[in-house]
Amino acid sequence: TQLLEQSPQFLSIQEGENLTVYCNSSSVFSSLQWYRQEPGEGPVLLVTVVTGGEVKKLKRLTFQFGDARKDSSLHITAAQPGDTGLYLCAGLKTSYDKVIFGPGTSLSVIP
Amino acid sequence: SQTIHQWPATLVQPVGSPLSLECTVEGTSNPNLYWYRQAAGRGLQLLFYSVGIGQISSEVPQNLSASRPQDRQFILSSKKLLLSDSGFYLCAWTMTGLLDGYTFGSGTRLTVV
Numbered sequence: 394t395q396l397l398e399q400s401p402q403f404l405s406i407q408e409g410e411n412l413t414v415y416c417n418s419s420s421v422f423s424s425l426q427w428y429r430q431e432p433g434e435g436p437v438l439l440v441t442v443v444t445g446g447e448v449k450k451l452k453r454l455t456f457q458f459g460d461a462r463k464d465s466s467l468h469i470t471a472a473q474p475g476d477t478g479l480y481l482c483a484g485l486k487t488s489y490d491k492v493i494f495g496p497g498t499s500l501s502v503i504p
Numbered sequence: 505s506q507t508i509h510q511w512p513a514t515l516v517q518p519v520g521s522p523l524s525l526e527c528t529v530e531g532t533s534n535p536n537l538y539w540y541r542q543a544a545g546r547g548l549q550l551l552f553y554s555v556g557i558g559q560i561s562s563e564v565p566q567n568l569s570a571s572r573p574q575d576r577q578f579i580l581s582s583k584k585l586l587l588s589d590s591g592f593y594l595c596a597w598t599m600t601g602l603l604d605g606y607t608f609g610s611g612t613r614l615t616v617v
């Protein structure tokens with residue numbers, strides 16, 4: 394069974410703090426995606442990483458794909474209340490395969 | 505531009521009643537369509553996917569069924585709802601490959617009472 398684990402499950406921080414959330418698996422993925430979901434809405438794609446060791450930056454968000462393609466991290470600098478939401482990682486075995494979603498990290502940024 | 509519509513936004517149904525959730529996509533043709541279910545604040549479970557009209561693949565044996573009567577229409581149904589069918593149902597589409605990621609609808613919150 395291909396499983397993605399995410400940690401921490403819940404995270405509550407003050408505005409302006411930095412944070413890192415993690416996505417881990419025992420399986421190798423060809424690529425990995427991160428989504429953010431706000432309450433009552435569908436997830437929205439943030440980034441896709443496809444190369445082992447790849448680092449992508451999206452404003453204050455930095456995404457890294459592990460060298461072995463089994464894990465990924467999301468680092469947020471100077472968190473803002475607008476960053477609040479459920480962060481989901483999703484792994485793909487191939488570009489045509491089905492996506493495996495992790496359980497998510499629920500982030501709350503307190504003003 | 506492509507848009508995806510899903511309705512209703514919320515639904516409260518008694519146990520044993522039927523269900524029909526509809527999803528339509530605009531601005532594209534021959535999309536791959538998906539139904540996911542999400543438990544409260546948790547990850548997504550793939551229920552059904554379709555690569556074309558009348559083509560449905562089921563991922564999880566359950567009380568639900570799906571149909572694709574038109575290219576850009578995807579319907580999730582049940583003849584008799586169970587309490588365990590409660591959840592947040594999400595429709596999504598993508599083109600042939602998944603590297604561009606899913607585009608999700610805004611979801612339907614189903615509560616079976």
